[in-house]
Structures are given as C-alpha cells and as structure tokens.
Amino acid sequence: MSKSVERSRASEALTVCDPVWERLRAETQEMALSEPALASFLHVTVLHHRNFNASLSYQLAQKLGTTEVRAMQLREIFEEALKEDPSIGEAARADIVAYYERDPACHSYAQPLLFFKGYVALQSYRIAHWLWMKGRRAMALYLQSRVSDLFAVDIHPAARIGKAVFIDHATGIVIGETAVVEDEVSMLHGVTLGGTGKESGDRHPKIRRGVLISVGAKVLGNIEVGEYSRIGAGSVVLHDVPPHCTAVGVPAKLVGCAGCDKPSHEMDQMIQNSDAGSGI
Structure with missing residues (x-):
C-alpha cells in the first residue's frame, strides 16, 4: 500500500x-x-x-x-x-x-x-x-x-514540537530553530527556548516528554531538560536538567524532585524545598 x-x-x-x-x-x-x-x-x-x-x-x-x-x-x-x-x-x-x-x-x-x-x-x-x-x-x-x-x-518553523502540548496564555513565547519539544509538554507565557549567542548549528534546548516550564523561564543553549521535570518561574537554565527534577533560579539550580509523576499534567508550580538547591 x-x-x-x-x-x-x-x-x-x-x-x-x-x-x-x-x-x-x-x-x-x-x-x-x-x-x-x-x-x-x-x-x-x-x-x-x-x-x-x-x-x-x-x-x-x-x-x-x-x-x-x-x-x-x-x-x-x-x-x-x-x-x-x-x-x-x-x-x-x-x-x-x-x-x-x-x-x-x-x-x-x-x-x-x-x-x-x-x-x-x-x-x-x-x-x-x-x-x-x-x-x-x-x-x-x-x-x-x-x-x-x-x-x-515566535516559533521557528524548523523547530520540532510533539503532540498534546499546552501553551498557556502564550504571549512572549520564543522557540528557536533547532529546539525540540516532545509530547505532553506544558509551558506558560514568556518562555524562551533559545540560544546563548551567535553559535551556529544545533544550538537550542531539547525539552523531553512531560516537562513543565513555568512563567518567564529561559532555557538557553543545546542542553537537555529531562522527561517529567519542572522549570520554575523566571529561571534561567544553562545546563542539563536530569529527568524528574525541579530547577529554579538565576542561574537555575536543582531543588529536588519534580513533585509528581507528570508535572505537565498536574501544573503544580509550587516549590516546597527551594533552599535545598545544588548547582547544575
């Protein structure tokens, strides 16, 4: 056929x-x-x-x-x-x-x-x-x-975005040319998936399945945010985030687990142990 x-x-x-x-x-x-x-x-x-x-x-x-x-x-x-x-x-x-x-x-x-x-x-x-x-x-x-x-x-047409994606409010969303957003991701307004300068080639983030990215977060460079992780509001993420973790701050630090199995579904953006951070 x-x-x-x-x-x-x-x-x-x-x-x-x-x-x-x-x-x-x-x-x-x-x-x-x-x-x-x-x-x-x-x-x-x-x-x-x-x-x-x-x-x-x-x-x-x-x-x-x-x-x-x-x-x-x-x-x-x-x-x-x-x-x-x-x-x-x-x-x-x-x-x-x-x-x-x-x-x-x-x-x-x-x-x-x-x-x-x-x-x-x-x-x-x-x-x-x-x-x-x-x-x-x-x-x-x-x-x-x-x-x-x-x-x-502003989503570059070459970016790769999966299905069951939720972009809430959406004002100020920027997704760069080589970015990847997998299935079941949720993000709020003001999120940037961008580069870190004038580098060429594969230069944008890879957001794995089920990630929650909160208001105003910036994820920059060819880095990976592991599946079912959370990025806190206003954070600037410059390094990989492991799966099932929460990253918060400028620059972002790990502050524990993601709080639930599917953060992009629960949409829970409350950080309970924000003083337990470690650099990433």
Whole structure:
C-alpha cells in the first residue's frame, strides 16, 4: 500500500469517527443557542464545516490572512497540509484535549480553537513546519512572521514540537530553530527556548516528554531538560536538567524532585524545598 493511500485512509477514519470533533460541534451548537450574537461566527467557524480539519484550516486562514496574502489562498495551503499529513490534525486534536485537561480556565473543547491564541499559534506552527520540511521556506517564514505579529508568539518553523502540548496564555513565547519539544509538554507565557549567542548549528534546548516550564523561564543553549521535570518561574537554565527534577533560579539550580509523576499534567508550580538547591 502506498503512503498516499495510507494517509488518505487515515484522514477518512478521523472524519468518520472523531470524538473530539463531535464534542466540539456539540459544544459550539450549545454556545450558539445561549449567545445568539455569536451564532454567525460560530456557524462559519465550526458548524458550517464537514470535519475538524476543515474548521481548523478556516480558522487559521481567517486569523492569518491579509490583503496581500488572502485567507482563501492560505486555506488552500492549510487544507493541502492537513490532507497530506494526517499527523498534523491528530496533534491538533491532542492539543485541544491537553488544553481542556490542564487549563482550569478551559471549560470546553471549543474554547481553544475559538478563543485561545496559544492554541492557534501552535497549529499555525504545525503548518509552517510542514511547509519548511517540504522546502517551501519562504511561506513557512511568512507564517512565522504573521503569528509573531498577531500573537507575540515566535516559533521557528524548523523547530520540532510533539503532540498534546499546552501553551498557556502564550504571549512572549520564543522557540528557536533547532529546539525540540516532545509530547505532553506544558509551558506558560514568556518562555524562551533559545540560544546563548551567535553559535551556529544545533544550538537550542531539547525539552523531553512531560516537562513543565513555568512563567518567564529561559532555557538557553543545546542542553537537555529531562522527561517529567519542572522549570520554575523566571529561571534561567544553562545546563542539563536530569529527568524528574525541579530547577529554579538565576542561574537555575536543582531543588529536588519534580513533585509528581507528570508535572505537565498536574501544573503544580509550587516549590516546597527551594533552599535545598545544588548547582547544575
């Protein structure tokens, strides 16, 4: 079986049986009934569409389109990406579930798609990354620039980001070109995954599965933050952090374990033993 046929069947399967889409539609219908002033917006953004991918591509295109690069042109690109690579839509669905489960301000699956700029910025990155990997780098960088201008979120399209990722509030997020963010990571606004200067090559952090990065933290250089670790608010991390640990401070020091098995899910940012630090 060819890869194109496999992708087409995967896309069809998601359309036929898609619990995220079914729940999102039901929530949107209820929202339209309870808030008639939003009914037209909700219909054109969600209820009018045949599946999740169509709704997502419409929403992204409407947000990112300009008079020079119109929404309809962008939507065609987004639909092409979602059709050719079903993993983009799968990750977008997993991200919605992550927002719902981890953000106490998120009370429905519909909210991230409709109202949360961190979610929209992350899905825009996913399309930009697809374009980058296809060699369409000018368009990928255009999307990066538009997202930065609109949302104050700057994710390089060459960065590699997994699924079930939660970016809360999102203002001031910066993720560099060679950064890696694995599945189930949570981060808050003002986080930087950056370099340390003008070095070239592989120069950005590798954030492993299930890490929690709190408000305003800076993780700099080609270093690794081990799985299920925590980075405290305002910290500057310049060296590797072992798995299942907490690092806090400027420069960051280890202050004990991560406090739970899955800190990115628990979203517990309280540091209980901050005076027990050791340098890293």
